Amino acid sequence: xxxxxxxxxxxxxxxxxxxxxxxxxxxxxxxxxxxxxxxxxxxxxxxxxxxxxxxxxxxxxxxxxxxxxxxxxxxxxxxxxxxxxxxxxxxxxxxxxxxxxxxxxxxxxxxxxxxxxxxxxxxxxxxxxxxxxxxxxxxxxxxxxxxxxxxxxxxxxxxxxxxxxxxxxxxxxxxxxxxxxxxxxxxxxxxxxxxxxxxxxxxxxxxxxxxxxxxxxxxxxxxxxxxxxxxxxxxxxxxxxxxxxxxxxxxxxxxxxxxxxxxxxxxxxxxxxxxxxxxxxxxxxxxxxxxxxxxxxxxxxxxxxxxxxxxxxxxxxxxxxxxxxxxxxxxxxxxxxxxxxxxxxxxxxxxxxxxxxxxxxxxxxxxxxxxxxxxxxxxxxxxxxxxxxxxxxxxxxxxxxxxxxxxxxxxxxxxxxxxxxxxxxxxxxxxxxxxxxxxxxxxxxxxxxxxxxxxxxxxxxxxxxxxxxxxxxxxxxxxxxxxxxxxxxxxxxxxxxxxxxxxxxxxxxxxxxxxxxxxxxxxxxxxxxxxxxxxxxxxxxxxxxxxxxxxxxxxxxxxxxxxxxxxxxxxxxxxxxxxxxxxxxxxxxxxxxxxxxxxxxxxxxxxxxxxxxxxxxxxxxxxxxxxxxxxxxxxxxxxxxxxxxxxxxxxxxxxxxxxxxx
Amino acid sequence: xxxxxxxxxxxxxxxxxxxxxxxxxxxxxxxxxxxxxxxxxxxxxxxxxxxxxxxxxxxxxxxxxxxxxxxxxxxxxxxxxxxxxxxxxxxxxxxxxxxxxxxxxxxxxxxxxxxxxxxxxxxxxxxxxxxxxxxxxxxxxxxxxxxxxxxxxxxxxxxxxxxxxxxxxxxxxxxxx
Ligand SMILES: Cc1cc2nc3c(=O)[nH]c(=O)nc-3n(C[C@H](O)[C@H](O)[C@H](O)COP(=O)(O)OP(=O)(O)OC[C@H]3O[C@@H](n4cnc5c(N)ncnc54)[C@H](O)[C@@H]3O)c2cc1C
Ligand SMILES: Cc1cc2nc3c(=O)[nH]c(=O)nc-3n(C[C@H](O)[C@H](O)[C@H](O)COP(=O)(O)O)c2cc1C
Ligand code: SF4
Numbered sequence: 001x002x003x004x005x006x007x008x009x010x011x012x013x014x015x016x017x018x019x020x021x022x023x024x025x026x027x028x029x030x031x032x033x034x035x036x037x038x039x040x041x042x043x044x045x046x047x048x049x050x051x052x053x054x055x056x057x058x059x060x061x062x063x064x065x066x067x068x069x070x071x072x073x074x075x076x077x078x079x080x081x082x083x084x085x086x087x088x089x090x091x092x093x094x095x096x097x098x099x100x101x102x103x104x105x106x107x108x109x110x111x112x113x114x115x116x117x118x119x120x121x122x123x124x125x126x127x128x129x130x131x132x133x134x135x136x137x138x139x140x141x142x143x144x145x146x147x148x149x150x151x152x153x154x155x156x157x158x159x160x161x162x163x164x165x166x167x168x169x170x171x172x173x174x175x176x177x178x179x180x181x182x183x184x185x186x187x188x189x190x191x192x193x194x195x196x197x198x199x200x201x202x203x204x205x206x207x208x209x210x211x212x213x214x215x216x217x218x219x220x221x222x223x224x225x226x227x228x229x230x231x232x233x234x235x236x237x238x239x240x241x242x243x244x245x246x247x248x249x250x251x252x253x254x255x256x257x258x259x260x261x262x263x264x265x266x267x268x269x270x271x272x273x274x275x276x277x278x279x280x281x282x283x284x285x286x287x288x289x290x291x292x293x294x295x296x297x298x299x300x301x302x303x304x305x306x307x308x309x310x311x312x313x314x315x316x317x318x319x320x321x322x323x324x325x326x327x328x329x330x331x332x333x334x335x336x337x338x339x340x341x342x343x344x345x346x347x348x349x350x351x352x353x354x355x356x357x358x359x360x361x362x363x364x365x366x367x368x369x370x371x372x373x374x375x376x377x378x379x380x381x382x383x384x385x386x387x388x389x390x391x392x393x394x395x396x397x398x399x400x401x402x403x404x405x406x407x408x409x410x411x412x413x414x415x416x417x418x419x420x421x422x423x424x425x426x427x428x429x430x431x432x433x434x435x436x437x438x439x440x441x442x443x444x445x446x447x448x449x450x451x452x453x454x455x456x457x458x459x460x461x462x463x464x465x466x467x468x469x470x471x472x473x474x475x476x477x478x479x480x481x482x483x484x485x486x487x488x489x490x491x492x493x494x495x496x497x498x499x500x501x502x503x504x505x506x507x508x509x510x511x512x513x514x515x516x517x518x519x520x521x522x523x524x525x526x527x528x529x530x531x532x533x534x535x536x537x538x539x540x541x542x543x544x545x546x547x548x549x550x551x552x553x554x555x556x557x558x559x560x561x562x563x564x565x566x567x568x569x570x571x572x573x574x575x576x577x578x579x580x581x582x583x584x585x586x587x588x589x590x591x592x593x594x595x596x597x598x599x600x601x602x603x604x605x606x607x608x609x610x611x612x613x614x615x616x617x618x619x620x621x622x623x624x625x626x627x628x629x630x631x632x633x634x635x636x637x638x639x640x641x642x643x644x645x646x647x648x649x650x651x652x653x654x655x656x657x658x659x660x661x662x
Numbered sequence: 663x664x665x666x667x668x669x670x671x672x673x674x675x676x677x678x679x680x681x682x683x684x685x686x687x688x689x690x691x692x693x694x695x696x697x698x699x700x701x702x703x704x705x706x707x708x709x710x711x712x713x714x715x716x717x718x719x720x721x722x723x724x725x726x727x728x729x730x731x732x733x734x735x736x737x738x739x740x741x742x743x744x745x746x747x748x749x750x751x752x753x754x755x756x757x758x759x760x761x762x763x764x765x766x767x768x769x770x771x772x773x774x775x776x777x778x779x780x781x782x783x784x785x786x787x788x789x790x791x792x793x794x795x796x797x798x799x800x801x802x803x804x805x806x807x808x809x810x811x812x813x814x815x816x817x818x819x820x821x822x823x824x825x826x827x828x829x830x831x832x833x834x835x836x837x838x839x
Binding site for chain 2: 141142143144145146147199202246247248249590591593598603605606607608
């Protein structure tokens with residue numbers, strides 16, 4: 001008889017009717033899990049640099065546990081060696097000694113308080129490890145493709161055996177800390193995958209050679225962990241279904257499926273189907289990859305093994321996983337980033353409140369921060385990693401109700417509006433446009449997935465409606481209007497001021513604004529110069545190149561797209577090359593001529609570029625209305641691009657921070 | 663002000679050449695420093711060869727993201743040879759790549775090389791120029807070989823600095839040891 005930890009009845013949850021397959025129980029090993037939802041293990045860099053769990057980490061997990069409505073909630077992968085070669089992140093949780101057990105127990109307790117199933121993950125980061133020491137370790141000393149990682153030291157046979165033992169010991173500590181299910185992480189190029197891959201395992205002892213040899217360490221880990229876990233605690237493993245390393249002679253997909261069978265034979269109770277390596281040249285989870293792109297791999301995995309298959313990877317909405325579980329092509333819907341962005345995402349699905357979900361925009365900032373030793377932050381969710389700071393995450397009602405005028409219904413204005421209204425202020429949002437969303441109305445037309453940015457506005461709209469925000473669309477705020485209304489507070493969320501070309505020809509009628517181009521309001525000729533090399537300029541250039549235009553970007557920043565995080569920027573660089581876009585960085589437009597423009601580089605070198613349209617995407621702070629508000633003695637805040645042109649993230653974070661302060 | 667293209671290009675061309683020239687000379691200025699610090703017991707050639715190894719190690723790492731087996735062994739060797747020639751060209755050389763007589767053999771030929779001129783100016787031996795190039799490329803190959811799991815070797819066959827009119831290096835697969 002399978003063990004049930006917590007009873008859940010979803011019959012009153014409307015989402016359980018819409019997505020019946022997501023809310024059906026499933027048996028994993030001897031454990032009955034009430035639904036098909038799993039918060040997948042997520043490093044957050046929130047632990048102490050000594051590996052001890054912190055309040056921030058516990059509260060982060062508590063919210064995700066509430067979110068899975070009784071399902072599986074996994075904590076981040078722990079490293080297991082005292083030498084810290086397997087540690088991949090400065091704030092990764094450690095489990096190489098019993099002294100870590102009490103801290104880890106705080107996490108399992110928080111998960112249990114939400115009546116969810118607490119998952120523990122063992123993760124030696126292998127060739128991606130050693131943040132605090134000089135060498136990471138791996139089956140063979142194959143150099144890293146990316147410079148940011150430490151050199152790899154080949155593990156001796158004794159070292160491999162110790163590492164296997166460390167997994168088993170850590171699993172025992174996980175059980176002592178109260179966890180209900182155990183997972184071995186063989187994801188994205190960490191140690192387990194290093195042993196399995198022909199790319200990184202060149203050993204000649206029993207832990208190398210053919211596929212069975214390369215799986216030997218993994219098999220021994222599974223068996224050892226199973227032994228300590230006993231019958232009641234299931235043991236699963238995350239395994240690569242496709243390494244996407246064909247350019248460096250990694251395993252074939254067929255070999256990967258063989259590893260699934262070997263893991264099942266060794267006693268694994270489930271497999272989490274993963275793909276790609278950090279060293280792979282193929283993108284897997286960025287916004288340019290369509291949602292659901294990889295789900296066929298779960299089906300293929302199910303054709304090879306009989307244990308439950310779990311999978312994440314751009315499954316941001318419940319429809320597809322529900323359908324695939326119903327069709328027998330997937331067993332458990334894993335979620336990572338969607339629950340970084342909205343910890344209660346699946347709960348909202350269950351409650352039939354999908355329109356209240358703050359969707360992840362697949363920007364990969366969360367990942368980029370891990371590699372830069374920074375604590376977790378989410379682009380779109382200002383509360384992420386601040387869950388433990390009550391005054392920030394759940395701000396109190398305002399002591400004094402104010403009349404707040406917010407100028408601009410872009411993401412900054414909307415975020416501020418609903419937070420302020422929730423706290424009891426009377427909030428009026430004005431926009432000269434007839435619609436909300438600000439610049440995202442245009443930004444969403446850029447290719448490679450930028451339409452997903454709009455989900456932020458959809459969420460904010462619902463929040464504003466619920467909080468009783470008053471809208472005055474189609475209304476430009478002028479000095480007169482401010483004087484007439486005399487609000488207590490004005491928040492200027494007016495977006496950026498687009499630059500002018502302060503040079504000869506700057507008034508040419510071949511010059512147009514990016515927003516008019518993106519909305520199709522103006523005609524654009526066949527040859528175009530895009531002025532501005534940040535993301536808006538890149539998005540605009542790609543949009544035009546897709547229409548067959550010949551586009552050249554000229555921008556003042558030293559590197560194009562410096563405002564895009566590195567985990568996503570490389571995609572744009574490739575797309576610009578593929579779309580024939582030429583980029584001149586560290587340059588300005590010196591003159592607009594009848595033939596085109598004259599570009600001047602930082603060192604004074606000048607050259608002409610032929611073009612019939614010049615698009616302005618370069619932006620500066622927006623000073624308008626500031627003086628009026630100040631001279632009236634009204635409390636003033638400037639947020640979003642109006643303060644300093646940045647991006648959607650800064651708009652949302654600024655809006656939130658001011659919204660909770662008013 | 664209209665652009666005088668010829669003037670702009672010649673300005674850039676001059677800048678490129680003087681930059682390269684300065685970089686070459688800076689190498690030899692630092693060589694002098696390193697030899698002084700190494701002391702009387704150290705041989706200048708050993709100091710320079712060690713520098714070639716350090717350069718090679720670092721440059722080898724920057725090659726790895728570009729290495730690719732999708733076009734098979736021959737394609738991979740060609741990408742590698744082009745990267746080695748490209749490196750030389752950036753320094754001001756005139757290097758090309760051609761298939762050797764035997765399968766799996768690629769020749770990197772350099773018809774013009776600024777390094778002997780700089781060496782002469784700073785009194786470094788000509789043989790050192792030849793040996794350092796060879797050592798640097800050999801060190802680059804160490805990481806590339808380990809990365810791709812293909813033993814590679816590169817040998818210097820002729821050298822401008824030896825008065826042979828051109829530098830020729832032969833890239834091929836090494837026998838598995
Ligand atoms: C093509 C393009 C691609 C982009 N791509 C990305 C991306 O990939 N990622 C990303 O993070 N960001 C991207 N951005 C930038 C992002 O859209 C902005 O950073 C974000 O919208 C700024 O939000 P905001 O609320 O500060 O200002 P805005 O969104 O600009 O909103 C300001 C609003 O204020 C209104 N307003 C101004 N003055 C007045 C007034 N006097 N009275 C009434 N209303 C007024 C305007 O009509 C506007 O609706 C892109 C932008 C463009 C143009
Ligand atoms: C910030 C971040 C941290 C992650 N940490 C882990 C981890 O500790 N262990 C692990 O197995 N996978 C980790 N992953 C991978 C995720 O669990 C997940 O498989 C992947 O992000 C794809 O799912 P998604 O598209 O829902 O984000 C991490 C992913 C992110 C974005
Ligand atoms: S940082 Fe970006 S990718 Fe990560 S969860 Fe937030 S929105 Fe998604």
